Amino acid sequence: MTVIEATGLRYAYPDGTLAVDGIDVTIEAGEQVALVGPNGAGKSTLLQLLGGLIDPDSGTVRYFGETDDADDVRDRMSVLTQDPADYLFNPTVEEDLAYGPGQLSLSRAEIDHRVDRITARFDLEALRSKPPFRLSGGEQRRAALASALTVDPDVLLLDEPVSNVDAANRATILRLLEELSAQGTTIVISTPETELVPHVADRVLLLDGDGIAADGSTREVMTDAGLLADCDLRPPQVVRLFADHETVPLTVEEAQERLQMGDSR
Numbered sequence: 001m002t003v004i005e006a007t008g009l010r011y012a013y014p015d016g017t018l019a020v021d022g023i024d025v026t027i028e029a030g031e032q033v034a035l036v037g038p039n040g041a042g043k044s045t046l047l048q049l050l051g052g053l054i055d056p057d058s059g060t061v062r063y064f065g066e067t068d069d070a071d072d073v074r075d076r077m078s079v080l081t082q083d084p085a086d087y088l089f090n091p092t093v094e095e096d097l098a099y100g101p102g103q104l105s106l107s108r109a110e111i112d113h114r115v116d117r118i119t120a121r122f123d124l125e126a127l128r129s130k131p132p133f134r135l136s137g138g139e140q141r142r143a144a145l146a147s148a149l150t151v152d153p154d155v156l157l158l159d160e161p162v163s164n165v166d167a168a169n170r171a172t173i174l175r176l177l178e179e180l181s182a183q184g185t186t187i188v189i190s191t192p193e194t195e196l197v198p199h200v201a202d203r204v205l206l207l208d209g210d211g212i213a214a215d216g217s218t219r220e221v222m223t224d225a226g227l228l229a230d231c232d233l234r235p236p237q238v239v240r241l242f243a244d245h246e247t248v249p250l251t252v253e254e255a256q257e258r259l260q261m262g263d264s265r
C-alpha cells in the first residue's frame with residue numbers, strides 16, 4: 001500500500017528562497033526511507049511538506065490513497081520536527097506524553113496505559129514529573145520522540161532525530177527505531193549524516209539542492225562515492241575502509257562479522 005504519494009511539490013519561503021522544486025516522492029507501507037543531503041538541500045522542508053506541516057505552493061500529497069489532508073490522518077502519522085519545543089509545552093513530561101492521545105477519542109485508562117508503556121520503553125521514568133525545559137537537549141529529543149509515538153502511528157516522519165544528541169540517547173533512539181522498523185512502522189528520516197543511514201533506512205532519497213539526485217537502495221547509494229561527492233557527502237567510514245573488498249559492509253557491526261568469518265579482503 002502506498003502511504004504517501006507526493007507529486008510535483010514546490011515550496012518557496014516568504015523571502016523567495018525556493019527550497020523544494022518539482023519533487024515527486026512515493027513511500028510504500030513498511031519502508032524505511034532516508035532523505036539524505038547536505039545542509040540546505042531541502043530535506044527539512046520536504047519532510048514538513050510530506051507531513052502536512054506546511055502546504056506546497058504547488059503539487060499534492062496524498063495519504064493512504066484516501067485523502068490530501070494530513071489532519072485526516074493525524075492518528076496514523078506522526079511528524080517529529082527538529083525543535084523539541086514543538087512537542088514539549090506542558091508543565092510536565094508526563095502531560096506532554098498524554099497530550100497526543102488526548103486529542104484522539106480514547107478513554108482515560110487507555111491514555112494512561114499508553115503513557116506508562118511509552119515511559120518504560122523510552123526509559124523516561126525518572127523524568128516523568130519534570131518540566132520539559134529542565135531536561136538536557138538529548139533527553140528532550142528522546143521525550144519528543146516518545147510523545148510522537150504515543151498515538152501509535154503507522155507512519156513516522158523524523159527530521160534529524162539524533163543530531164546534537166549524545167551517544168547514550170542516540171543509541172536509545174536508534175534501538176527504538178530498529179524495533180519500530182521490525183514492527184512494520186513506515187519511517188521517513190531526514191539526515192545529513194551518511195554514517196547514520198545504514199542504521200535507519202533501506203532506501204535513500206538523495207537530495208542535492210536541485211531535486212532528487214538519486215533514489216535507490218541504501219547499499220547502492222551509500223557505496224557510490226562519486227554520486228555522494230556530487231552532493232558534498234562522503235560514504236560512511238566503514239564503506240571507505242572496505243571499498244576495495246568484494247562485498248562492502250555498510251556498518252561496523254557488518255564489518256566485524258565479516259572479519260570474524262575470516263574475510264581479509
Ligand code: ADP
Pocket residue numbers: 013014015017018019037038039040041042043044045046
Ligand atoms: P536542509 O534540511 O536540507 O538543511 P532546509 O529544508 O532547511 O534544508 O532548507 C532548504 C533551503 O531553504 C535552504 O536554502 C534554506 O536556507 C532555506 N530555508 C529554510 N528555512 C527557511 C526560512 N524559514 N526562510 C527562508 N529560507 C529558508
